[in-house]
Amino acid sequence: MSAIEITGVSKVYAGGVRAVSDVSLSIAEGEFIVLVGPSGCGKSTLLRMLAGLETITSGTVSIGSRVVNEIDPAARNIAMVFQNYALYPHMSVYDNLAYGLRNRGVPKADIDARVAEAARMLEIEPYLTRKPKQLSGGQRQRVAMGRAIVRKPDAFLFDEPLSNLDAKLRVSMRGEIRQLQRRLGVTSVYVTHDQLEAMTLADRIVVLNGGRIEQVGRPLDVYHNPASTFVASFIGSPAMNLAEAEVMGGSVAIGGQVVANGISGVKDGKLIVGLRAEDIQPAAPGTGVPFAVRYIEELGALRLVHGSVEGRHLTMALSPDLPLADEMKVAVAADRLHFFEDDSGRRMTR
Amino acid sequence: MQTKRTVFGNRLLPYAFLFPQLAVTVIFFLWPAGQAVIQSFQREDAFGLSTTWVGLANYADLLHDPTYLNSLKVTAIFAPAVTLLSVGLGLVFAVCLDRLVRGSRIYAALLVWPYAVAPAVAGIMWWFLFNPSIGLLPYLLAAVGYRWDHSLQPTDAMILVVIAASWKQVSYNFLFFMAGLQAIPKSMIEAAAIDGAGPVKRFFTIVFPLLSPTTFFLAVINLVYAMFDTFPVIHATTGGNPAQSTNILVYKVFVDGFIGLNLGSSAAQSVVLMAIVVTLTVIQFKWVERKVNY
Numbered sequence: 168m169s170a171i172e173i174t175g176v177s178k179v180y181a182g183g184v185r186a187v188s189d190v191s192l193s194i195a196e197g198e199f200i201v202l203v204g205p206s207g208c209g210k211s212t213l214l215r216m217l218a219g220l221e222t223i224t225s226g227t228v229s230i231g232s233r234v235v236n237e238i239d240p241a242a243r244n245i246a247m248v249f250q251n252y253a254l255y256p257h258m259s260v261y262d263n264l265a266y267g268l269r270n271r272g273v274p275k276a277d278i279d280a281r282v283a284e285a286a287r288m289l290e291i292e293p294y295l296t297r298k299p300k301q302l303s304g305g306q307r308q309r310v311a312m313g314r315a316i317v318r319k320p321d322a323f324l325f326d327e328p329l330s331n332l333d334a335k336l337r338v339s340m341r342g343e344i345r346q347l348q349r350r351l352g353v354t355s356v357y358v359t360h361d362q363l364e365a366m367t368l369a370d371r372i373v374v375l376n377g378g379r380i381e382q383v384g385r386p387l388d389v390y391h392n393p394a395s396t397f398v399a400s401f402i403g404s405p406a407m408n409l410a411e412a413e414v415m416g417g418s419v420a421i422g423g424q425v426v427a428n429g430i431s432g433v434k435d436g437k438l439i440v441g442l443r444a445e446d447i448q449p450a451a452p453g454t455g456v457p458f459a460v461r462y463i464e465e466l467g468a469l470r471l472v473h474g475s476v477e478g479r480h481l482t483m484a485l486s487p488d489l490p491l492a493d494e495m496k497v498a499v500a501a502d503r504l505h506f507f508e509d510d511s512g513r514r515m516t517r
Numbered sequence: 518m519q520t521k522r523t524v525f526g527n528r529l530l531p532y533a534f535l536f537p538q539l540a541v542t543v544i545f546f547l548w549p550a551g552q553a554v555i556q557s558f559q560r561e562d563a564f565g566l567s568t569t570w571v572g573l574a575n576y577a578d579l580l581h582d583p584t585y586l587n588s589l590k591v592t593a594i595f596a597p598a599v600t601l602l603s604v605g606l607g608l609v610f611a612v613c614l615d616r617l618v619r620g621s622r623i624y625a626a627l628l629v630w631p632y633a634v635a636p637a638v639a640g641i642m643w644w645f646l647f648n649p650s651i652g653l654l655p656y657l658l659a660a661v662g663y664r665w666d667h668s669l670q671p672t673d674a675m676i677l678v679v680i681a682a683s684w685k686q687v688s689y690n691f692l693f694f695m696a697g698l699q700a701i702p703k704s705m706i707e708a709a710a711i712d713g714a715g716p717v718k719r720f721f722t723i724v725f726p727l728l729s730p731t732t733f734f735l736a737v738i739n740l741v742y743a744m745f746d747t748f749p750v751i752h753a754t755t756g757g758n759p760a761q762s763t764n765i766l767v768y769k770v771f772v773d774g775f776i777g778l779n780l781g782s783s784a785a786q787s788v789v790l791m792a793i794v795v796t797l798t799v800i801q802f803k804w805v806e807r808k809v810n811y
């Protein structure tokens with residue numbers, strides 16, 4: 168277990184691609200950090216620099232108290248779980264787990280004990296003599312986890328470890344990974360493009376965009392206080408509604424239609440207003456803003472109603488037992504509105 | 518399972534399409550092979566006027582023919598040596614190229630060239646390079662105190678034919694190993710690196726075992742090549758000399774049949790050679806099936 172300190176790290180690939188730009192982040196001992204962002208935003212690159220699989224163009228990475236920029240992956244004492252698991256196909260499950268220990272000269276009896284313990288924790292004991300190809304996807308995933316935990320590393324690095332599993336297994340493995348990490352208390356960095364995985368797993372989420380950190384924060388903080396329109400649209404499902412709006416004397420208007428009043432602390436002028444789908448609800452009779460319903464998505468516990476206010480597309484999440492109509496009157500929760508600068512998309516301080 | 522099927526209007530048409538390939542196989546392979554089998558049971562007089570049926574006599578004679586037994590021994594050294602050298606070098610080149618310039622087309626193309634050179638030309642090239650009076654390599658060897666003479670020294674001659682026969686196979690093996698290496702996921706190598714294995718250890722514990730199907734396949738192909746297809750190389754370099762030291766089985770078939778005009782014995786030798794190669798191949802494949810499964 169070790170803290171990880173990332174200071175001003177950038178990565179420029181040989182072809183000139185700037186994959187990571189000036190990223191700084193302090194990861195506490197035992198913390199579970201999730202790097203999340205769209206495809207190509209540099210998540211894997213950043214993780215691979217922590218692992219030592221990519222050189223660091225500038226900046227420093229320290230694990231524990233030592234700067235590891237020039238240290239081989241083998242000597243960093245980290246373990247990594249790959250998206251395709253990268254199990255050794257010609258070795259039994261036991262040998263897959265034992266490989267890293269043998270390479271480090273751990274005595275045979277210790278290896279036996281540690282493999283047995285990991286296998287018990289992950290419930291893969293019955294498969295120890297099998298080859299990886301004789302396992303299901305979920306079992307392979309467990310073996311890959313096992314290979315990481317037997318090593319008792321300073322940090323776990325995960326690169327989209329669950330994306331090859333079916334939806335149901337993904338949810339249950341997600342829970343197991345969380346519990347395992349809590350139990351072992353090993354500092355973890357986990358890469359995913361799935362915001363739900365990020366929300367459920369992380370102590371802190373790091374949202375990356377185009378190689379830069381967009382926001383770092385606890386899942387609910389990021390959800391409730393997105394630092395930019397990018398984070399707002401990325402975190403949360405359905406995505407936060409974003410619309411160009413105008414603020415005038417404390418009222419917010421979308422396309423000329425006033426949707427909220429009594430806003431304080433926001434300068435008059437054009438901006439982008441953000442509202443969560445659950446913060447738009449049917450209005451009390453005789454009040455509200457006209458909302459033209461276009462189509463409906465049933466999610467079971469929730470009903471997503473897509474429609475428009477003054478031609479701007481908005482989505483609201485309603486309880487399924489509320490009545491529907493083609494033309495509805497809705498009200499927005501004025502205190503739950505998010506305001507972003509019109510040009511930069513940064514959150515406005517109120 | 519749904520397979521694509523072409524329906525021919527005329528029932529004979531498919532056979533017409535198959536005919537050229539079948540004809541080539543029958544005329545140039547099956548028919549001569551059958552002839553050889555028949556001839557191996559016959560003996561012709563010196564003038565080729567009469568042929569008599571002698572049963573297994575040709576085969577029995579082989580067992581008592583010291584030059585044939587010598588040829589067996591020579592082949593038992595030559596064929597494994599060629600296989601080892603060409604497969605080994607192919608692997609070394611592929612691994613080097615994979616490490617240094619992953620996917621560089623130019624280097625790969627250069628390494629493939631030798632395969633396009635006719636075996637006899639390759640043989641002559643090596644004969645020149647190793648020529649005791651005008652060759653470059655004996656000159657260099659002389660500098661380190663070795664007197665190279667493959668026309669007198671059996672060992673030198675064997676080294677020469679092994680190198681000359683292996684040379685072009687290296688290209689072929691290299692290509693297969695390149696493909697094999699490219700099929701190993703990069704993440705597996707990275708996982709091993711994180712697991713604390715250095716480059717050498719990674720090669721022997723991960724890369725080489727994963728290449729073993731390729732290696733076994735190439736071992737079979739190269740062994741068959743060394744036993745059957747190396748006639749032009751021997752012919753262009755040593756002609757089986759000195760003192761029969763490079764007279765491998767396939768070359769002896771040619772010498773006895775076309776120069777010695779002992780067609781019966783030559784035919785029997787070719788049948789034995791064929792039997793040896795088929796047996797080796799079967800054994801190898803059985804073994805591969807057992808050893809290489811993951």
Ligand SMILES: Nc1ncnc2c1ncn2[C@@H]1O[C@H](COP(=O)(O)OP(=O)(O)OP(=O)(O)O)[C@@H](O)[C@H]1O
Nearest residue numbers: 180182184186205206207208209210211212213360
């Ligand atoms: N070896 C490489 N050489 C050159 N450019 C690369 C290399 N690897 C990645 N890149 C580029 O760097 C950028 C970041 O890639 P990276 O793999 O880190 O993205 P990612 O966030 O992990 O995406 P994904 O979610 O699709 O895995 C991309 O633009 C990618 O094209």
Ligand SMILES: [Mg+2]
Nearest residue numbers: 210211212326
């Ligand atoms: Mg990635």
